Amino acid sequence: MKHWQQLLQASLSHPEELAARFKIDPAPLVAVAAAYPMRINPYYLNLIRRPGDPLWCQAVPDVRELTDRICQPDPLNEEQLSPVPNLVHKYPDRALFLVNDQCAMYCRFCTRKRKVGTKRMIITSDTIKAGLDYLGRTPEIRDVLLSGGDPLLLEDEKLQWLLESLRRIPSIEIIRIGSRVPCTLPMRITTRLAALLKRYHPLYINTHFNHPDEITPAAALACQRLAAAGIPLGCQTVLLRGINDDPLIMKTLFHQLLRIRVRPYYLFQGDMTKGTDHFRTPIEKGLAIMRSLIGHTSGLAVPTFAVDAPGGGGKIPLTPNYVRQMGDELVFNNYCGMTCTYGNVK
Ligand SMILES: *Cc1c(COP(=O)(O)O)cnc(C)c1O
Numbered sequence: 594m595k596h597w598q599q600l601l602q603a604s605l606s607h608p609e610e611l612a613a614r615f616k617i618d619p620a621p622l623v624a625v626a627a628a629y630p631m632r633i634n635p636y637y638l639n640l641i642r643r644p645g646d647p648l649w650c651q652a653v654p655d656v657r658e659l660t661d662r663i664c665q666p667d668p669l670n671e672e673q674l675s676p677v678p679n680l681v682h683k684y685p686d687r688a689l690f691l692v693n694d695q696c697a698m699y700c701r702f703c704t705r706k707r708k709v710g711t712k713r714m715i716i717t718s719d720t721i722k723a724g725l726d727y728l729g730r731t732p733e734i735r736d737v738l739l740s741g742g743d744p745l746l747l748e749d750e751k752l753q754w755l756l757e758s759l760r761r762i763p764s765i766e767i768i769r770i771g772s773r774v775p776c777t778l779p780m781r782i783t784t785r786l787a788a789l790l791k792r793y794h795p796l797y798i799n800t801h802f803n804h805p806d807e808i809t810p811a812a813a814l815a816c817q818r819l820a821a822a823g824i825p826l827g828c829q830t831v832l833l834r835g836i837n838d839d840p841l842i843m844k845t846l847f848h849q850l851l852r853i854r855v856r857p858y859y860l861f862q863g864d865m866t867k868g869t870d871h872f873r874t875p876i877e878k879g880l881a882i883m884r885s886l887i888g889h890t891s892g893l894a895v896p897t898f899a900v901d902a903p904g905g906g907g908k909i910p911l912t913p914n915y916v917r918q919m920g921d922e923l924v925f926n927n928y929c930g931m932t933c934t935y936g937n938v939k
Protein backbone atom coordinates (compact mmCIF):
# COMPACT_ATOMS: atom_id res chain seq x y z
CA MET A 594 0.00 0.00 0.00
CA LYS A 595 1.23 3.47 -0.81
CA HIS A 596 2.07 6.01 1.91
CA TRP A 597 -0.97 8.18 1.17
CA GLN A 598 -3.24 5.16 1.28
CA GLN A 599 -1.83 4.18 4.65
CA LEU A 600 -2.53 7.67 5.95
CA LEU A 601 -6.05 7.52 4.64
CA GLN A 602 -6.59 4.19 6.32
CA ALA A 603 -5.37 5.60 9.63
CA SER A 604 -8.02 8.34 9.54
CA LEU A 605 -10.25 8.99 12.53
CA SER A 606 -13.88 8.37 11.71
CA HIS A 607 -15.49 8.27 15.17
CA PRO A 608 -15.69 11.28 17.51
CA GLU A 609 -14.62 9.00 20.40
CA GLU A 610 -11.19 8.81 18.77
CA LEU A 611 -10.77 12.56 19.24
CA ALA A 612 -11.47 12.47 22.95
CA ALA A 613 -8.13 11.02 24.02
CA ARG A 614 -6.19 13.63 22.10
CA PHE A 615 -8.24 16.76 22.74
CA LYS A 616 -10.07 16.07 26.02
CA ILE A 617 -13.55 16.79 24.72
CA ASP A 618 -16.83 15.02 25.37
CA PRO A 619 -17.48 13.10 22.16
CA ALA A 620 -20.97 11.87 23.11
CA PRO A 621 -23.00 14.70 21.49
CA LEU A 622 -21.03 14.31 18.27
CA VAL A 623 -21.74 10.63 17.73
CA ALA A 624 -25.17 11.26 16.19
CA VAL A 625 -23.71 13.96 13.95
CA ALA A 626 -21.03 11.66 12.58
CA ALA A 627 -23.71 9.02 11.99
CA ALA A 628 -25.70 11.48 9.86
CA TYR A 629 -22.74 13.01 8.04
CA PRO A 630 -19.48 11.06 7.89
CA MET A 631 -16.33 12.15 9.67
CA ARG A 632 -12.88 11.48 8.29
CA ILE A 633 -9.79 13.20 9.63
CA ASN A 634 -6.56 11.78 8.31
CA PRO A 635 -3.34 11.94 10.41
CA TYR A 636 -1.84 14.69 8.24
CA TYR A 637 -4.75 17.10 8.71
CA LEU A 638 -5.21 16.03 12.34
CA ASN A 639 -1.64 17.13 13.05
CA LEU A 640 -2.39 20.61 11.77
CA ILE A 641 -5.17 21.08 14.33
CA ARG A 642 -3.78 22.87 17.37
CA ARG A 643 -6.79 23.00 19.65
CA PRO A 644 -10.56 22.43 19.71
CA GLY A 645 -12.37 25.26 18.00
CA ASP A 646 -9.48 26.45 15.87
CA PRO A 647 -10.05 27.13 12.15
CA LEU A 648 -8.94 23.66 11.06
CA TRP A 649 -10.86 21.89 13.79
CA CYS A 650 -14.05 23.66 12.72
CA GLN A 651 -13.64 22.43 9.14
CA ALA A 652 -13.07 18.80 10.14
CA VAL A 653 -14.84 17.98 13.41
CA PRO A 654 -18.62 17.36 13.58
CA ASP A 655 -20.72 20.01 15.32
CA VAL A 656 -24.11 19.50 16.95
CA ARG A 657 -25.49 22.45 14.96
CA GLU A 658 -25.32 20.29 11.81
CA LEU A 659 -28.41 18.46 13.06
CA THR A 660 -30.46 21.51 14.07
CA ASP A 661 -30.33 23.40 10.77
CA ARG A 662 -33.95 24.22 9.90
CA ILE A 663 -33.20 26.70 7.10
CA CYS A 664 -31.10 25.03 4.44
CA GLN A 665 -31.84 22.28 1.91
CA PRO A 666 -30.14 18.95 1.17
CA ASP A 667 -29.53 19.83 -2.49
CA PRO A 668 -29.72 23.63 -2.72
CA LEU A 669 -28.17 23.81 -6.21
CA ASN A 670 -30.74 21.35 -7.55
CA GLU A 671 -27.92 19.18 -8.85
CA GLU A 672 -29.91 15.96 -8.93
CA GLN A 673 -32.54 17.50 -11.24
CA LEU A 674 -29.86 18.99 -13.46
CA SER A 675 -28.19 15.61 -14.03
CA PRO A 676 -29.06 14.05 -17.39
CA VAL A 677 -27.29 10.91 -16.15
CA PRO A 678 -26.51 10.24 -12.48
CA ASN A 679 -23.44 12.10 -11.19
CA LEU A 680 -23.09 14.43 -14.16
CA VAL A 681 -24.43 17.96 -13.70
CA HIS A 682 -25.00 19.82 -16.94
CA LYS A 683 -26.33 23.31 -16.23
CA TYR A 684 -24.11 25.64 -18.26
CA PRO A 685 -24.08 25.46 -22.06
CA ASP A 686 -20.45 24.54 -22.66
CA ARG A 687 -19.25 22.77 -19.54
CA ALA A 688 -20.26 20.02 -17.17
CA LEU A 689 -19.48 18.77 -13.70
CA PHE A 690 -18.67 15.06 -13.62
CA LEU A 691 -18.66 13.35 -10.22
CA VAL A 692 -16.21 10.47 -10.43
CA ASN A 693 -15.51 9.53 -6.82
CA ASP A 694 -17.54 9.37 -3.60
CA GLN A 695 -14.56 9.66 -1.23
CA CYS A 696 -12.50 12.57 0.10
CA ALA A 697 -9.31 12.73 2.14
CA MET A 698 -11.34 14.57 4.78
CA TYR A 699 -15.04 15.24 5.06
CA CYS A 700 -15.45 18.99 5.31
CA ARG A 701 -18.31 19.86 7.61
CA PHE A 702 -19.47 22.64 5.24
CA CYS A 703 -19.49 20.47 2.10
CA THR A 704 -22.08 21.47 -0.51
CA ARG A 705 -22.68 17.80 -1.29
CA LYS A 706 -22.80 16.62 2.30
CA ARG A 707 -26.13 14.98 1.47
CA LYS A 708 -24.14 12.23 -0.21
CA VAL A 709 -20.33 12.57 -0.26
CA GLY A 710 -18.72 9.73 1.69
CA THR A 711 -22.03 7.91 2.22
CA LYS A 712 -23.93 5.04 0.67
CA ARG A 713 -26.20 7.64 -0.89
CA MET A 714 -23.49 8.50 -3.42
CA ILE A 715 -23.32 5.66 -5.89
CA ILE A 716 -20.40 5.83 -8.27
CA THR A 717 -19.48 2.71 -10.19
CA SER A 718 -17.75 1.90 -13.46
CA ASP A 719 -21.24 1.90 -14.95
CA THR A 720 -22.10 5.44 -13.83
CA ILE A 721 -18.71 6.65 -15.07
CA LYS A 722 -19.27 4.95 -18.41
CA ALA A 723 -22.73 6.51 -18.64
CA GLY A 724 -21.15 9.93 -17.97
CA LEU A 725 -18.51 9.37 -20.65
CA ASP A 726 -21.21 8.28 -23.04
CA TYR A 727 -23.22 11.46 -22.35
CA LEU A 728 -20.13 13.61 -22.92
CA GLY A 729 -19.48 11.76 -26.17
CA ARG A 730 -22.94 12.51 -27.51
CA THR A 731 -23.07 16.11 -26.23
CA PRO A 732 -20.44 17.93 -28.27
CA GLU A 733 -21.37 21.39 -26.97
CA ILE A 734 -19.54 20.45 -23.75
CA ARG A 735 -15.98 21.59 -24.28
CA ASP A 736 -14.86 21.80 -20.64
CA VAL A 737 -15.30 18.92 -18.19
CA LEU A 738 -14.82 19.47 -14.50
CA LEU A 739 -14.07 16.28 -12.58
CA SER A 740 -15.19 16.39 -9.00
CA GLY A 741 -16.87 14.25 -6.37
CA GLY A 742 -15.79 13.50 -3.76
CA ASP A 743 -12.20 13.86 -4.77
CA PRO A 744 -11.02 12.60 -8.18
CA LEU A 745 -7.39 12.50 -7.05
CA LEU A 746 -8.21 9.82 -4.50
CA LEU A 747 -8.79 7.42 -7.37
CA GLU A 748 -5.88 5.09 -7.89
CA ASP A 749 -3.42 6.03 -10.62
CA GLU A 750 -4.60 3.29 -13.00
CA LYS A 751 -8.25 4.26 -12.67
CA LEU A 752 -7.47 7.92 -13.16
CA GLN A 753 -5.38 7.15 -16.21
CA TRP A 754 -8.22 5.13 -17.73
CA LEU A 755 -10.64 7.97 -17.05
CA LEU A 756 -8.41 10.69 -18.50
CA GLU A 757 -7.65 8.55 -21.53
CA SER A 758 -11.37 7.97 -22.09
CA LEU A 759 -12.05 11.71 -21.86
CA ARG A 760 -9.25 12.49 -24.29
CA ARG A 761 -10.83 10.12 -26.81
CA ILE A 762 -13.82 12.50 -27.00
CA PRO A 763 -12.82 15.09 -29.61
CA SER A 764 -15.24 17.82 -28.42
CA ILE A 765 -13.60 18.01 -24.98
CA GLU A 766 -11.02 20.76 -25.10
CA ILE A 767 -10.30 21.32 -21.43
CA ILE A 768 -10.14 18.88 -18.53
CA ARG A 769 -10.39 20.38 -15.06
CA ILE A 770 -9.98 18.54 -11.79
CA GLY A 771 -11.43 19.86 -8.55
CA SER A 772 -9.43 18.38 -5.69
CA ARG A 773 -8.84 19.25 -2.06
CA VAL A 774 -6.01 16.73 -1.80
CA PRO A 775 -3.18 19.33 -2.15
CA CYS A 776 -4.58 20.82 1.09
CA THR A 777 -5.91 17.84 3.02
CA LEU A 778 -3.55 15.02 1.96
CA PRO A 779 -0.70 16.54 -0.05
CA MET A 780 1.28 13.27 0.02
CA ARG A 781 -1.17 11.99 -2.58
CA ILE A 782 0.53 14.27 -5.11
CA THR A 783 3.37 11.90 -5.91
CA THR A 784 5.86 12.51 -8.72
CA ARG A 785 4.20 9.55 -10.45
CA LEU A 786 0.79 11.20 -10.28
CA ALA A 787 2.15 14.49 -11.61
CA ALA A 788 3.81 12.63 -14.51
CA LEU A 789 0.53 10.85 -15.25
CA LEU A 790 -1.57 14.03 -15.25
CA LYS A 791 0.91 15.80 -17.49
CA ARG A 792 0.00 13.51 -20.38
CA TYR A 793 -3.54 14.88 -20.66
CA HIS A 794 -3.04 18.60 -21.21
CA PRO A 795 -4.67 21.08 -21.37
CA LEU A 796 -5.48 20.07 -17.81
CA TYR A 797 -6.23 22.52 -15.01
CA ILE A 798 -6.58 21.85 -11.30
CA ASN A 799 -8.68 23.89 -8.91
CA THR A 800 -7.83 23.09 -5.34
CA HIS A 801 -9.41 24.30 -2.13
CA PHE A 802 -7.62 26.01 0.77
CA ASN A 803 -9.57 28.03 3.32
CA HIS A 804 -7.02 29.18 5.89
CA PRO A 805 -3.33 30.19 5.97
CA ASP A 806 -2.63 27.42 8.53
CA GLU A 807 -3.32 24.90 5.76
CA ILE A 808 -0.38 26.15 3.73
CA THR A 809 2.42 23.90 4.91
CA PRO A 810 5.72 22.74 3.40
CA ALA A 811 3.96 19.51 2.35
CA ALA A 812 1.19 21.45 0.59
CA ALA A 813 3.80 23.64 -1.08
CA LEU A 814 5.64 20.57 -2.37
CA ALA A 815 2.42 19.08 -3.76
CA CYS A 816 1.60 22.29 -5.62
CA GLN A 817 5.19 22.61 -6.82
CA ARG A 818 4.97 19.14 -8.36
CA LEU A 819 1.72 19.93 -10.14
CA ALA A 820 2.94 23.32 -11.35
CA ALA A 821 6.17 21.75 -12.60
CA ALA A 822 3.99 19.37 -14.64
CA GLY A 823 2.59 22.45 -16.38
CA ILE A 824 -0.76 22.36 -14.62
CA PRO A 825 -2.26 25.80 -13.90
CA LEU A 826 -3.49 25.79 -10.30
CA GLY A 827 -6.49 27.73 -9.00
CA CYS A 828 -8.16 27.83 -5.61
CA GLN A 829 -11.85 27.80 -4.73
CA THR A 830 -12.10 29.11 -1.18
CA VAL A 831 -15.35 29.00 0.80
CA LEU A 832 -16.21 31.91 3.06
CA LEU A 833 -16.80 30.37 6.48
CA ARG A 834 -18.05 32.07 9.63
CA GLY A 835 -15.48 32.06 12.41
CA ILE A 836 -12.86 30.44 10.16
CA ASN A 837 -11.83 32.91 7.48
CA ASP A 838 -14.46 35.69 7.48
CA ASP A 839 -11.84 38.33 8.08
CA PRO A 840 -10.01 40.63 5.63
CA LEU A 841 -6.55 40.03 7.10
CA ILE A 842 -6.92 36.24 7.17
CA MET A 843 -8.13 36.26 3.56
CA LYS A 844 -5.35 38.52 2.34
CA THR A 845 -2.76 36.35 4.08
CA LEU A 846 -4.30 33.21 2.59
CA PHE A 847 -4.34 34.60 -0.96
CA HIS A 848 -0.76 35.88 -0.72
CA GLN A 849 0.46 32.56 0.60
CA LEU A 850 -1.41 30.70 -2.15
CA LEU A 851 0.34 32.78 -4.79
CA ARG A 852 3.69 31.94 -3.21
CA ILE A 853 2.95 28.25 -3.71
CA ARG A 854 1.87 29.04 -7.28
CA VAL A 855 -1.88 28.76 -6.75
CA ARG A 856 -4.05 31.55 -8.18
CA PRO A 857 -7.18 32.43 -6.15
CA TYR A 858 -10.06 31.72 -8.55
CA TYR A 859 -13.35 31.84 -6.64
CA LEU A 860 -14.35 32.93 -3.17
CA PHE A 861 -17.71 31.31 -2.56
CA GLN A 862 -20.52 32.57 -0.43
CA GLY A 863 -21.67 29.54 1.60
CA ASP A 864 -24.29 27.48 -0.17
CA MET A 865 -27.61 26.91 1.60
CA THR A 866 -26.77 23.27 2.24
CA LYS A 867 -28.61 21.54 5.06
CA GLY A 868 -26.29 21.07 8.02
CA THR A 869 -24.10 24.06 7.20
CA ASP A 870 -26.21 27.05 8.25
CA HIS A 871 -23.86 27.85 11.15
CA PHE A 872 -21.03 28.49 8.68
CA ARG A 873 -22.91 31.08 6.64
CA THR A 874 -21.96 34.76 6.70
CA PRO A 875 -23.92 37.83 5.57
CA ILE A 876 -23.29 38.70 1.89
CA GLU A 877 -22.02 42.09 3.13
CA LYS A 878 -19.14 40.30 4.85
CA GLY A 879 -17.84 38.91 1.58
CA LEU A 880 -18.30 42.26 -0.16
CA ALA A 881 -16.34 44.00 2.61
CA ILE A 882 -13.53 41.46 2.21
CA MET A 883 -13.49 42.08 -1.54
CA ARG A 884 -13.36 45.83 -0.94
CA SER A 885 -10.41 45.33 1.38
CA LEU A 886 -8.53 43.43 -1.34
CA ILE A 887 -9.33 45.20 -4.61
CA GLY A 888 -6.68 47.81 -5.34
CA HIS A 889 -5.01 47.27 -1.99
CA THR A 890 -3.19 44.21 -3.27
CA SER A 891 -2.34 42.77 -6.66
CA GLY A 892 -5.15 41.59 -8.88
CA LEU A 893 -3.58 38.15 -8.85
CA ALA A 894 -4.56 37.87 -5.19
CA VAL A 895 -8.19 38.81 -5.82
CA PRO A 896 -10.59 35.95 -6.65
CA THR A 897 -14.12 36.36 -7.97
CA PHE A 898 -16.58 36.44 -5.08
CA ALA A 899 -19.63 34.45 -6.15
CA VAL A 900 -22.84 32.99 -4.86
CA ASP A 901 -24.04 29.77 -6.45
CA ALA A 902 -27.70 30.60 -6.99
CA PRO A 903 -30.11 28.35 -5.07
CA GLY A 904 -32.18 26.21 -7.42
CA GLY A 905 -29.41 25.80 -9.96
CA GLY A 906 -29.13 29.28 -11.48
CA GLY A 907 -25.35 29.02 -11.53
CA LYS A 908 -22.61 31.16 -10.09
CA ILE A 909 -23.34 34.88 -9.83
CA PRO A 910 -20.35 37.20 -9.32
CA LEU A 911 -20.71 39.76 -6.55
CA THR A 912 -18.57 42.88 -6.67
CA PRO A 913 -18.59 45.94 -4.43
CA ASN A 914 -20.13 48.88 -6.22
CA TYR A 915 -17.59 51.49 -7.35
CA VAL A 916 -19.69 53.33 -9.90
CA ARG A 917 -22.77 55.54 -10.17
CA GLN A 918 -24.29 57.46 -13.07
CA MET A 919 -24.62 61.28 -12.95
CA GLY A 920 -26.23 62.60 -16.14
CA ASP A 921 -23.91 61.66 -18.97
CA GLU A 922 -21.03 61.03 -16.64
CA LEU A 923 -20.02 57.96 -14.74
CA VAL A 924 -18.71 58.71 -11.29
CA PHE A 925 -16.33 56.22 -9.75
CA ASN A 926 -14.87 55.85 -6.33
CA ASN A 927 -11.46 54.23 -6.40
CA TYR A 928 -10.18 51.77 -3.81
CA CYS A 929 -9.14 54.48 -1.36
CA GLY A 930 -12.26 56.60 -1.78
CA MET A 931 -11.01 59.12 -4.33
CA THR A 932 -13.69 60.26 -6.79
CA CYS A 933 -13.08 60.14 -10.55
CA THR A 934 -15.43 60.81 -13.45
CA TYR A 935 -15.49 59.29 -16.88
CA GLY A 936 -17.30 60.81 -19.82
CA ASN A 937 -19.26 57.93 -21.25
CA VAL A 938 -19.87 57.58 -24.99
CA LYS A 939 -23.08 56.58 -26.70
C1 LIG B 1 -19.01 25.53 -10.87
C2 LIG B 1 -19.57 24.68 -11.91
C3 LIG B 1 -18.97 24.62 -13.17
C4 LIG B 1 -17.74 25.42 -13.54
O1 LIG B 1 -17.99 26.79 -13.47
P1 LIG B 1 -16.87 27.84 -13.89
O2 LIG B 1 -17.48 29.17 -13.58
O3 LIG B 1 -16.61 27.62 -15.35
O4 LIG B 1 -15.65 27.55 -13.06
C5 LIG B 1 -19.57 23.83 -14.12
N1 LIG B 1 -20.69 23.12 -13.85
C6 LIG B 1 -21.28 23.16 -12.64
C7 LIG B 1 -22.52 22.39 -12.43
C8 LIG B 1 -20.73 23.93 -11.62
O5 LIG B 1 -21.32 23.96 -10.43
Ligand code: SF4
Nearest residue numbers: 696699700703742773
Ligand atom coordinates in the same frame (compact mmCIF):
# COMPACT_ATOMS: atom_id res chain seq x y z
S1 SF4 C 1 -13.13 17.93 -0.20
FE1 SF4 C 1 -14.79 18.99 -1.31
S2 SF4 C 1 -16.25 17.36 -1.85
FE2 SF4 C 1 -14.91 16.56 -0.27
S3 SF4 C 1 -15.98 16.93 1.66
FE3 SF4 C 1 -14.59 18.66 1.32
S4 SF4 C 1 -15.84 20.19 0.27
FE4 SF4 C 1 -16.92 18.21 0.08
